[in-house]
Amino acid sequence: MxxxxxxxxxxxxxxxxxxxxxxxxxVLPVLKDAFKLMAHRPALEHxxxxxxxxxxxxxxxxxxxxxxxxxxxGAERLYGYxxxxxxxxxxxxxxxxxxxxxxDSFLSASNGQGDRVEVGERLHKNGSRVLVAxxxxxxxxxxxxxxxILEMAQxxxxxxxxxxxxxxxxxxxMNQVPGLLWTTDSKLRISAHWGMGLPITKxxxxxxxxxxxxxxxxxxxxxxxxxxxxxxALQGEVSHFEYAWRGAVxxxxxxxxxxxxxxxxxxxxxxxDVTDRKxxxxxxxxxxxxxxxxxxxxxxxxxxxxxAEVRRADRGHHSFTLLLLDLDQLKRINDLQGHLxxxxxxxxxxxxxxxxxxxxxxxxxxxxxxxxxxxxxxDRGMAEHVAQRIEQHLHSDHEKPQLSVSxxxxxxxxxxxxxxxxxxxxxxxxxxxKKNSSERSFSAP
Numbered sequence: 001m002x003x004x005x006x007x008x009x010x011x012x013x014x015x016x017x018x019x020x021x022x023x024x025x026x027v028l029p030v031l032k033d034a035f036k037l038m039a040h041r042p043a044l045e046h047x048x049x050x051x052x053x054x055x056x057x058x059x060x061x062x063x064x065x066x067x068x069x070x071x072x073x074g075a076e077r078l079y080g081y082x083x084x085x086x087x088x089x090x091x092x093x094x095x096x097x098x099x100x101x102x103x104d105s106f107l108s109a110s111n112g113q114g115d116r117v118e119v120g121e122r123l124h125k126n127g128s129r130v131l132v133a134x135x136x137x138x139x140x141x142x143x144x145x146x147x148x149i150l151e152m153a154q155x156x157x158x159x160x161x162x163x164x165x166x167x168x169x170x171x172x173x174m175n176q177v178p179g180l181l182w183t184t185d186s187k188l189r190i191s192a193h194w195g196m197g198l199p200i201t202k203x204x205x206x207x208x209x210x211x212x213x214x215x216x217x218x219x220x221x222x223x224x225x226x227x228x229x230x231x232x233a234l235q236g237e238v239s240h241f242e243y244a245w246r247g248a249v250x251x252x253x254x255x256x257x258x259x260x261x262x263x264x265x266x267x268x269x270x271x272x273d274v275t276d277r278k279x280x281x282x283x284x285x286x287x288x289x290x291x292x293x294x295x296x297x298x299x300x301x302x303x304x305x306x307x308a309e310v311r312r313a314d315r316g317h318h319s320f321t322l323l324l325l326d327l328d329q330l331k332r333i334n335d336l337q338g339h340l341x342x343x344x345x346x347x348x349x350x351x352x353x354x355x356x357x358x359x360x361x362x363x364x365x366x367x368x369x370x371x372x373x374x375x376x377x378x379d380r381g382m383a384e385h386v387a388q389r390i391e392q393h394l395h396s397d398h399e400k401p402q403l404s405v406s407x408x409x410x411x412x413x414x415x416x417x418x419x420x421x422x423x424x425x426x427x428x429x430x431x432x433x434k435k436n437s438s439e440r441s442f443s444a445p
Contacts, residue, residue: 059072060091060150061139061151069148078130180198183267184269188230189212193209213267218246225243233254234267250272255268256268293347296364322426327349330345348397358376379411391404406434410423
C-alpha cells in the first residue's frame, strides 16, 4: 500500500559547516586568506612552501587547464601516487566520473570564485575511494586573472563529515538508527548517509557516497517507484511508500533537501526494513478472516466475498451458485467419541471441500457444523455435480466415523439478487435434504 503526501514540508539542509571542518589549525587561517595572497607571486610561493613542508594533508596546485603542477608528501600518503607519477597529469585522474563536471565548471568560471569547501570522493591508486574534505582557492595572476587552483584535501570518516565535536553524541545516535538515512544531490548521487544500514542492499556503508541512489535501492528501471519519488522530491514533494525488493519490504520516505535559503538542492530519504512487521500484519489479517480449526474462510470473510460477487455478477450479467453444507450427526459424534473426534470430522469435511473446489471458488465455515461453498461463474448443473462429488468422497472414505452431509443449493439470479435471498433458497433446500436424508437428488424442488 502506498501513501503520498504532496505538502511543502521544508526538509532543511544543515547550515554550512565550513568553519568546523577538521583542517589543521596552523594551516586553515592561512588558507582562508589565500584569495588575497594569490595576487602576489612571492606570497604564493611562500604559502606553497609552507604547506608542502608542514601539512599532513594533500596539497596540490592545478593549472587553468587542469594539469597538476605541485604535489605534496601528504597527497602521496592520501592518494598513493608519488610526485613523479602525478606532475603534469590531469586532476581528473583522481576524480570519480560524476565529479569531473564540477571541476570543469570551477576551471571555466570567468569570475574565478574564491575558496570553497566540499565533501567528495577521490580515487586512490589501489582502486579504492577516499572520502575527503576539500578546500579550493583560485590562483590569480598579477592582473587578477584566474590561472589555476590551489587544492587542499583531508581524509574523512564518512559519518563525521557534517558533525562538529559538540554534536558527536547526535552523530552516534544517527548512526544507530535501525535503517538508513541519506541525502542526494540534484542528480540523485548520494552525498551522505547515516544509520545501521539495510542488510538486503549488500552495499558496504563506506561505498555509498557518490553512488547513484538507483544502486542503493536496486531500481535500475527509471520508472520504478523509488526513482519517480526522488524526482518528485526535487520538485518539492514529499512521499511515503512501501517497496518490495529481494523478498523484503522497505518503508521509504523521500522529500526535498533544501538549502538555508529554501532552494531544493537534492533529496532527503529514509528507509526501514518492515518485512517482519508486514508478515505479522498478514498473519493477523489471515487469522481475522479464517477459521482457526479448519483453515477455511470464516463467516466475515465469506459474507464480504459473497456481497462482492453479487455486485460483480450484477455488472457482468452472469450467474454463480452457493452450496450450504451441514455435517450430519456431529452432535452424536461429540457425545459418543468426544469433541476431539468432532473437530477431526469438521477438518475432514473442510479438506474434502478444498479438494473439490476451484482456485476461484471460496470454501468457508459458515458456523458450527455448517459450511458454505461459493462457486464463481457457475450454474445449477455445475453446483449439483460438485455436491455429488463431495458426498461420494465422504461415502468412500474409510476413516472412522463415517461422515455424511446434507447440501442445499442457491443460484444467482434464479433464486434472488441479494445474498439474503440466495442463502434463504439454499437453506430451505438444505432443510428438505436433511429432513429426508434418503433423498439424494440435487435438482430444485
